[in-house]
Amino acid sequence: MEVAMKNYDNPHPSVMPVARRPDVCFVRGKGSWLWDSHDKPYLDFVQGWAVNCLGHAPDIVAEALARQAAQLIHPGPGYFNAPMIELADMIAAHSCFDQLFFTNSGAEANEGAIKLARKWGAMYKLGAFEIITLQHGFHGRTLATMCASGKSGWEELYAPKMPGFIKVARHDIDAVEAAIGRNTVAIMLELVQGESGVHPMPEDYLRALRRLADEHGVLLIFDEVQTGMGRTGTLFAYEHSGVEPDIMTLGKGLGGGVPLAGLAIKKEVSCFEPGDQGGTFNGNPLMTAVGLAVVNALLAPGFLHHVRVMGRRLSSGLTQISGKYGLGEVRGEGLLLAMDTGSLPAAALVEHMLAAGVLINAPREHTLRFMPALNVAADEIDRMLALLNAACADLKTTLAAEEVRDASLS
Ligand SMILES: Cc1ncc(COP(=O)(O)O)c(C=O)c1O
CATH class of the missing domain: 3.90.1150.10 (Aspartate Aminotransferase, domain 1)
Structure with a gap:
């Protein structure tokens, strides 16, 4: 049975209509500019959804890809590779975090953060597993990250919901405190809610969250998939307030256009053991070599x-x-x-x-x-x-x- 998407006439029926795409096909890009198949130029203020931090087809990304592709593409997640190690060292050196795990998407990085928090809760908090998240927040489109998100319209989608996420109103510290219970293991939020329409979190609210997390022995997770990698004018958005989370996730800008994301943690919360987390392409040198080139450019x-x-x-x-x-x-x-x-x-x-x-x-x-x-x-x-x-x-x-x-x- 074919079900038509409401008010959307898909111009390319073999491509699943998961988005209302305009009838334009992009064929090349450079910097802030894109060109379609009729050679019409477009000035791009979307940049792959806040991804292309260096614009379209930056030379340093093309060069890093070509150099690494000629050398080593994928030894597999069960082995170290040089760009993976260098990128982890580099991010650790320029942040408050000690360990990195690289993924292919922001949602996958957030899944990792959720898993790590649950494991930490199982080990140190009598099995606590609930994560407090914010209404209107956005953490990705896997089943768990959709449940962590507070996007309206998603409440009924893909039932049954994964339990363990408690939503509270943004900017309301009393609501967070009231929601903390015996089962709470973490508070997770974006520093600027991007998909909700760009709503920054006030610095005193972030300081109060850190205080609450410390008082109650729960983890603080900042989803910096959209705000990280220079987007807000500092390498990471947490630097504006100086409030350090226990866990931070990255994505989008990290790969400058290629699929690369990451989970960064402080050593005090490091509790994954071999076999707990992984994925075939995680940390592959083709992507991490690009990440390295991007971070170097942002730090210039x-x-x-x-x-x-x-x-x-x-x-x-x-x-x-x-x-x-x-x-x-x-x-x-x-x-x-x-x-x-x-x-x-x-x-x-x-x-x-x-x-x-x-x-x-x-x-x-x-x-x-x-x-x-x-x-x-x-x-x-x-x-x-x-x-x-x-x-x-x-x-x-x-x-x-x-x-x-x-x-x-x-
Ligand atoms: C704050 C935030 N977290 C997570 C994600 C999900 O990232 P991805 O689409 O790479 O899975 C997004 C994507 O828009 C995001 O803005």
Whole structure:
């Protein structure tokens, strides 16, 4: 039986319609730019969902791939390889963590964090297994990480749910304290909720979470899949508050476009034994060699400063547009920013911008999200803002004309 997806005419029926993809096929990219099969250029402020921290097809990624592919692609997860060791050493040296485990996706890294917390609970907390997570949070699309997520619309999907996740309202420290019980093993959250529409966690809330976790002997897990790797202007977002978690997960930017993610832990919570965790492709040298090249690029003098400067430029441009058209809040950190669009439907703005040759994302009905390459240039930001300004003006005029027409018909 064929079931049609609501309001979506899939232009390529052999490709499963798991997303409403526009009828555009991308064939090449460089930096902040993509080209489709008709050679139309697009300025990309989505960048593979905050993945391509160095833009499209960066030379250093292409070179790392070519060099490593010619040398060693996959000795297997049961053996060490040089890039895996070097990348683990490098992240440990530039963070508060001692051990790394590399995975293929952010969800898989979060699965690892959940497993580690449960094992730690079994060993040291009389079998405690519950993890407190936040409403509107997003941790991935495996069965466990969907249950950890607080995305609306997912409550009924893929029943029965995996037990062990308690959801509380974001920014509400009393709710977290009230939810901590005998079975609680960890508190898990994003430092900026990305998929919910870019909602940063206040620093005093993070400090209070750390205090609560210490008082009750539970683990603190930061999901930095979206916020890590320079996205917020520091290598990791936890650096802004200085609040150190026990466990951090990474993904997206870590591979600069290739599938690489990771689980970073402090040695005090290290409790996996051989056989507890793994996967065929985990830590393979082809991906970790790229991760190494990416981390080196992010740590180059001036790179993270550029992210902060460009973040301020984008944020102030969005604030001007919001003020001019009476839209809504502009929020976020570094180059992970959002603007509420007030009465303007965000999806219509995305469509206008696509036609004008710009990619932006609408995580909510009335919210736009901007996640350009971290090496985006000032004139690329200005160009995107000018086209967004024009799209807002156009849409306002169209909606006003429709209102007048509707009123005259009624
Ligand atoms: C905060 C966060 N965690 C986890 C994930 C899942 O990562 P992946 O899609 O690589 O499995 C995402 C993806 O958007 C994310 O934003």
